Amino acid sequence: MQLNKLDITWLILITITMANALVAETAEPHLIITAIICFSIAYKGRRIIDYFMELNQANKTIRVLMHSYFYIFPALIFLTDAFAEQLAQLTSL
Numbered sequence: 001m002q003l004n005k006l007d008i009t010w011l012i013l014i015t016i017t018m019a020n021a022l023v024a025e026t027a028e029p030h031l032i033i034t035a036i037i038c039f040s041i042a043y044k045g046r047r048i049i050d051y052f053m054e055l056n057q058a059n060k061t062i063r064v065l066m067h068s069y070f071y072i073f074p075a076l077i078f079l080t081d082a083f084a085e086q087l088a089q090l091t092s093l
Contacts, residue, residue, distance in 0.1 A: 009051045016040050034081040038074035045070025 003011075020037055027033050049066045050056040056063070080087065 006051060009047055013044055013047060016044055031078075031082055034078055038078045041074045041077070042070050045074075 020040055023033060023037065046067060049063070049070070053066070055066055
């Protein structure tokens with residue numbers, strides 16, 4: 001059986017997703033765990049954009065906007081977890 005680049009990418013994405021699910025279900029909540037999951041979200045988003053959406057050859061503006069989406073939102077997730085108490089105080093009545 002011959003695996004092409006798309007098949008390998010798919011297997012990598014599935015493996016990362018399963019590893020994230022395992023970590024989320026078994027690990028104690030910690031900022032390092034959040035960081036690892038955020039990095040994997042950014043990596044998976046980049047792979048999806050480049051290989052499944054085929055935007056690696058698209059207009060540079062579109063590609064940059066899509067890549068930024070998968071960098072900005074994981075960063076926001078991490079910052080939300082890192083500063084959860086401060087955010088709760090800011091939003092409390």
